[in-house]
Amino acid sequence: xxxxxxxxxxxxxxxxxxxxxxxxxxxxxxxxxxxxxxxxxxxxxxxxxxxxxxxxxxxxxxxxxxxxxxxxxxxxxxxxxxxxxxxxxxxxxxxxxxxxxxxxxxxxxxxxxxx
Amino acid sequence: xxxxxxxxxxxxxxxxxxxxxxxxxxxxxxxxxxxxxxxxxxxxxxxxxxxxxxxxxxxxxxxxxxxxxxxxxxxxxxxxxxxxxxxxxxxxxxxxxxxxxxxxxxxxxx
Numbered sequence: 333x334x335x336x337x338x339x340x341x342x343x344x345x346x347x348x349x350x351x352x353x354x355x356x357x358x359x360x361x362x363x364x365x366x367x368x369x370x371x372x373x374x375x376x377x378x379x380x381x382x383x384x385x386x387x388x389x390x391x392x393x394x395x396x397x398x399x400x401x402x403x404x405x406x407x408x409x410x411x412x413x414x415x416x417x418x419x420x421x422x423x424x425x426x427x428x429x430x431x432x433x434x435x436x437x438x439x440x441x442x443x444x445x446x447x
Numbered sequence: 448x449x450x451x452x453x454x455x456x457x458x459x460x461x462x463x464x465x466x467x468x469x470x471x472x473x474x475x476x477x478x479x480x481x482x483x484x485x486x487x488x489x490x491x492x493x494x495x496x497x498x499x500x501x502x503x504x505x506x507x508x509x510x511x512x513x514x515x516x517x518x519x520x521x522x523x524x525x526x527x528x529x530x531x532x533x534x535x536x537x538x539x540x541x542x543x544x545x546x547x548x549x550x551x552x553x554x555x556x557x
Contacts, residue, residue: 336488374534374547375489388544422488435479436545438488 335359336439338423344445347413353442355406355423364406365436366398367422375422375438381406382428413446420444448473450537452548459525459555467551469535470517478511478518479536479545482529489534492520525555 336357345351355364363382367375380388381400395417397409406423420443424436450471457465469478477496481489493504495511495518506523518537522529532552536545 372550374550377544377546380544390544435491435494437491438481440488 336423336425336437338421338439338442340442341440342443342445344447345410345413346447347415349413350409350411352410353408353421353423353444355408355439356404357425357437357439358404359425359437360403361425361427361437362403363426363428363434364400365424365426366406366408367424367438369420369422369441379408410444413444415446418445448539449546450535450548452533452535452551454551455549456552457554459553461527461555461557462524463555465522465525465553467520467522467533467535467553468517469519469537469548470515471537473516473539475511475513475516475518475537475539477538478509479538480509480518480520481534481536481547482531483534483550484531492533522553525553527555527557529553530555 339354365380366378368378369375377390378392379398384400395412399407420441422441423439426436427434450469453468459465479494480492482492483489493509497513509520511518532550534547534550536547538545
C-alpha cells in the first residue's frame with residue numbers, strides 16, 4: 333500500500349475559524365511533510381516531522397500549527413488564516429528524511445479557501 | 448536554493464521525444480523527479496544520487512551530472528499520459544529538505 337490519504341478534500345473557512353487538516357499513511361514511513369502549493373507553482377515545504385518530532389519549520393506563521401500524534405498521522409491545525417493562505421496543502425511521507433535518498437509519496441491534497 | 452528548470456513549457460505530438468533540464472548553482476546530493484497532473488498529487492518518477500548515474504524505466508530516463516550540478520529527464524516516444532507538469536526537486540549534501548524547481552509543463556497532443 334503506497335497511499336497517503338488526506339481529509340478533507342476541500343475546505344472553506346472564514347478568517348476567524350479554527351480547522352484541522354489530517355494526513356495518514358500506513359507504509360511504515362518515519363518522515364512526514366506538509367507542503368503548500370499555489371496555482372502553477374511548485375510545492376513549498378512548510379514542516380518536516382522525523383520520528384514524530386518536528387525537525388524542520390520553514391519559518392511558517394504561527395497560525396499554522398502542525399502535530400504528529402503517532403507515526404502514521406499528521407495534522408495541521410489552522411487558526412485565524414488570511415485569504416492569501418488559500419492554496420492546495422499537500423502531505424507527503426518518506427521512509428526517513430536522512431539525506432533525501434528516499435522518494436516522497438504525496439497525498440491528494442486539501443484545497444483550502446479562506447474567505 | 449531553488450533549481451532552475453528548462454524549458455518552462457513544451458508541446459509534443461504523440462511519439463515525439465522531449466528533454467527537461469534541471470540545474471543548480473549549489474552542489475547537489477540528490478535529484479528527484481515528479482510529475483503532477485492538474486488537480487492531482489505529484490507522482491514520484493525517480494531519484495538520482497550523486498555519482499553521475501543514469502536511471503530509467505519504460506520510456507522515461509534521467510541522468511545526473513554531479514560536476515555540472517544538473518540533471519536531465521528524457522521522455523522518448525511520448526504518450527498522451529505523459530502530459531502534466533514535471534518538477535525536479537534537489538537536495539544539498541548537508542541537508543535533507545527538497546527544493547523544487549518552477550516546473551515544466553508538458554503537453555502531448557494526438
